[in-house]
Amino acid sequence: MVTQSLAHIALIVRDYDEAIAWFTEKLGFTLVADQYQPEQDKRWVLVAPPGGGDNAATLLLARAATPEQEAFIGNQAGGRVFLFLRTDDFWRDYRDLTAKGVHFVRPPAEQPYGTVAVFADLYGNLWDLIGPAA
Structure with missing residues (x-):
């Protein structure tokens, strides 16, 4: 039997800190991870709604890195x-x-x-x- 679930859903954002503030302060989400990845000069930022449990999907706040990505914010x-x-x-x-x-x-x-x-x-x-x- 195969067991699968969605782990993360990427959401393109303009700025990590403004997105973290909005999701945690307005929606009450929990900041699950915020880790700098120097090799790619980006952060691994995950937020999750309250009460989701360990296997619930999280939002990956992904800062736009190109003008093409910025167009989708x-x-x-x-x-x-x-x-x-x-x-x-x-x-x-x-x-x-x-x-x-x-x-x-x-x-x-x-x-x-x-x-x-x-x-x-x-x-x-x-x-x-x-x-x-x-």
């Missing part, structure tokens, strides 16, 4: 929702994120799969906040 999915943040309590987290200044671009709506609202991260990438179905 904030538009990694061509304007579509790119990432999906699942929560056990939609309204708690929606109120908390709103209070912290997270910009929601679509209001909460009930869907067959749960309550969902769309927010933009610090660069404009779109995320779904998804809570359990009623």
